[in-house]
Amino acid sequence: MIELxxxxxxxxxxxxxxxxxxxxxxxxxxxxxxxxxxxxxSGKSTLMNILGCLDRPTSGDxxxxxxxxxxxxxxxxxxxxxxxxxFVFQTFNLLPRFSALKxxxxxxxxxxxxxxxxxxxxxxxxxxxxxxxxxxHKPTELSGGQQQRVAIARxxxxxxxxxxxxxxxxxxxxxSGEEILNILTELNRxxxxxxxxxxxxxxAAQCKRVIQLKDGRILNDQVIT
Amino acid sequence: xxxxxxxRVAFEAIxxxxxxxxxTMLGVIxxxxxxxxxxxxxEGARTYxxxxxxxxxxxxxxxxxxxxxxxxxxxxxxxxTVRKLTYDDSLALRRRAWLLTDxxxxxxxxxxxxxxxxxxxxxxxxxxxxxxxxRNLFVDIGAFMxxxxxxxxxxxxxxxxxxxxxxxxxxSALGKVVRLADARYRVVGVMxxxxxxxxxxxxxxxxxxxxxxxxxxxTDGLFEILASTPRAxxxxxxxxxxxxxxxxxxxxxxxxxIQTQGAILETMTTxxxxxxxxxxxIAGISLLVGGIGIMNIMLVSVRERTREIxxxxxxxxxxxxxxxxxxxxxxxLSGAGGVxxxxxxxxxxxxxxxxxxxxPTRVSAWSIIMAFTFSVAVGVFFGVxxxxxxxxxxxxxxxxxx
Numbered sequence: 001m002i003e004l005x006x007x008x009x010x011x012x013x014x015x016x017x018x019x020x021x022x023x024x025x026x027x028x029x030x031x032x033x034x035x036x037x038x039x040x041x042s043g044k045s046t047l048m049n050i051l052g053c054l055d056r057p058t059s060g061d062x063x064x065x066x067x068x069x070x071x072x073x074x075x076x077x078x079x080x081x082x083x084x085x086x087f088v089f090q091t092f093n094l095l096p097r098f099s100a101l102k103x104x105x106x107x108x109x110x111x112x113x114x115x116x117x118x119x120x121x122x123x124x125x126x127x128x129x130x131x132x133x134x135x136x137h138k139p140t141e142l143s144g145g146q147q148q149r150v151a152i153a154r155x156x157x158x159x160x161x162x163x164x165x166x167x168x169x170x171x172x173x174x175x176s177g178e179e180i181l182n183i184l185t186e187l188n189r190x191x192x193x194x195x196x197x198x199x200x201x202x203x204a205a206q207c208k209r210v211i212q213l214k215d216g217r218i219l220n221d222q223v224i225t
Numbered sequence: 226x227x228x229x230x231x232x233r234v235a236f237e238a239i240x241x242x243x244x245x246x247x248x249t250m251l252g253v254i255x256x257x258x259x260x261x262x263x264x265x266x267x268e269g270a271r272t273y274x275x276x277x278x279x280x281x282x283x284x285x286x287x288x289x290x291x292x293x294x295x296x297x298x299x300x301x302x303x304x305x306t307v308r309k310l311t312y313d314d315s316l317a318l319r320r321r322a323w324l325l326t327d328x329x330x331x332x333x334x335x336x337x338x339x340x341x342x343x344x345x346x347x348x349x350x351x352x353x354x355x356x357x358x359x360r361n362l363f364v365d366i367g368a369f370m371x372x373x374x375x376x377x378x379x380x381x382x383x384x385x386x387x388x389x390x391x392x393x394x395x396x397s398a399l400g401k402v403v404r405l406a407d408a409r410y411r412v413v414g415v416m417x418x419x420x421x422x423x424x425x426x427x428x429x430x431x432x433x434x435x436x437x438x439x440x441x442x443x444t445d446g447l448f449e450i451l452a453s454t455p456r457a458x459x460x461x462x463x464x465x466x467x468x469x470x471x472x473x474x475x476x477x478x479x480x481x482x483i484q485t486q487g488a489i490l491e492t493m494t495t496x497x498x499x500x501x502x503x504x505x506x507i508a509g510i511s512l513l514v515g516g517i518g519i520m521n522i523m524l525v526s527v528r529e530r531t532r533e534i535x536x537x538x539x540x541x542x543x544x545x546x547x548x549x550x551x552x553x554x555x556x557x558l559s560g561a562g563g564v565x566x567x568x569x570x571x572x573x574x575x576x577x578x579x580x581x582x583x584x585p586t587r588v589s590a591w592s593i594i595m596a597f598t599f600s601v602a603v604g605v606f607f608g609v610x611x612x613x614x615x616x617x618x619x620x621x622x623x624x625x626x627x
Contacts, residue, residue, distance in 0.1 A: 054539060054620045075543045082541020093536045093624065097241050109230055110541035154540070 001161065001193060002028035002051065007060035009046050009216075020046045021216045024060070028195070030161065033188040035204040036197045038213035044197045045166070047213065051195065052085055052164050053077045065161065082110050086155025090167035092147040094139040094154075100126060101135040104154045111158055125153040129183060145176030152183055156192070163187065165196045169203055181206055228553075231546075235554035238526070239561075249522045250562035253603065256512025257566025257596045258573065263508045264592035265574035267501025269585035271494055278490045284457050285359065285486035286325075288450040288467060292480055308475045309446030312435060315353075318452065321470050324463040325452045327355040332438040333448040338382075338431060339404040340392040347388050348430040349405065351438020359453050362427065367399050367414030374413075375434040382410040386418040387428035405433070406441055460485055505592070509599065515562065516603035523555050523611035534615050535623025548616035555608025556601055563600030567593055 007024035010017050021043045028034060038044050049055035050062060053069055054077075062069045064084060072080065087093075094103045104122040113121070126132060129149035131142075139147050148168060155163055165184065169177030185206060188194050196203060204210050205224075212220035239246045290310045315330035322328065332351035337344050356362070357369045364383065374381050382405060389398050398412045410433065419427040439445060454463045464483050472479050527534070534547055571593070574586045 049621050052539070054624075075545075078538065078541050078543040081539060087539050089624070093532070093539075095533055095536060097237060106537065107540045110537075110543075110546060112227075115230075158541075 001030040001065055003063040005061045007057045010058045019216055030193055031191055032193050032209055033207045034195045034209040035207040036211050037204055042213040043216040044213055048164060048166055048197050053081050082107055083158055084160050084162055086160040086163040088151050088155050088165040088168045090170040092151045094147055094150055096139055099136045099138055100131060100150045103150055104157050107158045122157055125157055129153050144172050145179055148180050161193055163192050163194045167198055231549050231553045234550055235557050238554055239557060249518055249558055252515030252518035253559050253562030253600050254566040256515040257563050257600050258570035259508035259511050260505055260596040261570030261592050262573050263504035264501055265586040265588045267504050268589050269587040271497040272587045273585045274493050284454045284460060286452040287484045289482050292482055308480050310450055310481060314474060315450050317470055317474060322466045324454055324459050324466050326455050327359050327453050329353050329356045329359050329451040330435045330447045331449045331451060332435055332442055334442045336406045343392050345388060345391050350430055350432050351435040352432055353435055359451050363417050364414040365417040369414055370434050375436055378436040379434055380408060380410045380437060381413045383414040383432040384412055385416050385428040385430040388431055389415045512599060512603060516607040519555055519558055520607035520611060523608055527611045527615040531623045531626040534618050535620050538620035544616040548612045551612035551615045552608045556604035559600045559604030563597045567597060
């Protein structure tokens with residue numbers, strides 16, 4: 001489903017070139033549950049941005065569902081993000097002015113789904129993450145765990161085949177983090193491909209595959225059985 | 226993202242910060258209001274002048290002694306004597322200029338009119354019977370002077386309404402004898418109340434036969450000759466005819482000037498049109514300033530919502546979706562400001578004449594349409610830069626923005 005071939009990412013800061021990723025070759029099969037680990041500055045976030053179609057590699061090819069992403073325009077990338085990828089962020093990144101329901105509807109708006117249908121799809125998802133009673137609550141009226149569950153509902157609303165989670169439990173207490181991980185595990189069981197970036201070995205322990213990054217290279221690729 | 230959705234998002238953003246949105250709109254409101262108000266005042270003045278001038282009689286030709294040119298430029302004083310316009314000139318015109326319905330000789334001066342122990346300094350106009358018709362000024366009580374009065378140099382006077390009221394009060398003036406510069410005149414009529422026109426009180430005047438007037442002011446010349454044509458199309462030909470007749474009588478010299486009411490009207494409306502445009506333009510500048518206010522606030526808003534932009538982009542918003550969102554927000558601000566500005570502007574324009582009676586206003590549709598279009602255009606123009614800035618944000622940077 002995901003195929004990274006010889007991915008390299010170089011940032012230019014003035015005359016200095018910083019190589020963030022080199023020689024990344026990675027294949028992810030549909031239905032995988034993978035953790036990306038590594039110390040700060042190892043290139044985790046950059047890899048995540050490239051996988052999430054927020055950034056383009058300097059060289060190399062990225063194929064998502066047999067489509068080469070590296071050559072797409074900004075608008076085409078936006079469409080891919082909208083339809084194929086769900087994001088879960090460490091800081092939740094909900095729109096503060098909107099209710100939980102409206103937040104979940106945002107990807108549908110950009111997907112061109114009419115208003116009535118949006119509600120039909122957003123409400124069951126919020127119920128599924130246990131927030132059926134808090135549809136009209138603003139993010140500030142929700143706990144961290146609840147906010148992250150809204151974010152997961154939002155990530156799933158367009159039925160994307162791939163879910164990217166960047167430290168999804170990093171800002172949560174251990175109990176909420178546990179709940180979030182349970183939701184993700186359950187989703188994976190239902191067939192969603194999930195990639196989690198994390199520092200936390202406990203989180204990685206729940207995954208079926210763990211990749212270790214260091215200095216922009218894949219140090220270790222390990223399948224947990 | 227469809228338009229309705231974009232509009233809703235913009236509206237919610239505006240409502241989420243009411244005070245700031247209100248203050249931003251205020252700039253546009255004041256601008257639009259100023260445009261409509263000032264243009265209404267300008268238009269009102271123009272309508273007023275046009276009405277007053279046509280009220281004085283249409284198709285009017287005014288012949289004055291001496292040659293002046295309306296085409297501008299410097300003219301050296303002509304050699305030779307300037308012949309006065311005479312009563313005989315007016316008679317000649319009346320006899321031979323068949324395109325004219327009337328040719329009224331006029332003398333003009335000021336003097337003291339006295340009745341018993343009451344006196345008043347007033348304007349004295351010497352004219353003929355046709356004056357009443359040519360200038361649309363009519364007698365209320367009694368009669369205007371007759372041709373017989375003119376021929377006989379009769380000492381008769383027709384009083385303007387104000388003069389009558391000042392000298393006689395409630396008392397009837399008809400048949401009474403008044404003193405006009407030490408000569409005794411019999412009152413034969415009182416004019417209908419007309420009011421002030423272009424700063425001249427038409428009621429504060431008395432009329433006497435032109436011949437008596439010449440005697441009173443000790444002159445054999447005329448102040449002017451008023452002529453009129455039955456139709457506006459005849460004016461140009463009538464001018465030629467007058468010139469022909471008078472030049473022959475004046476030793477083949479054109480030592481007089483013919484002005485037409487139409488030309489005067491045209492000059493006035495042109496001047497007032499320019500004035501209106503200038504006023505509108507000045508008001509337009511305030512609208513422009515309002516637009517800069519919008520741009521300023523939009524830039525702040527884009528910065529504040531950097532993270533929101535990042536989130537929206539991550540969730541699939543294209544650059545043009547973001548751009549549309551911010552432009553629509555700017556247009557909504559300026560458009561709403563425009564609508565409110567129109568209502569306050571029109572309201573004030575309609576209210577002003579109620580309090581300041583000398584300031585007529587006229588709300589014209591074009592000023593409303595122009596002000597609104599301009600305010601929306603201001604929104605587009607000053608919204609584009611902030612919106613572009615928003616749209617071109619790098620989603621990764623934007624998501625990291627604190």
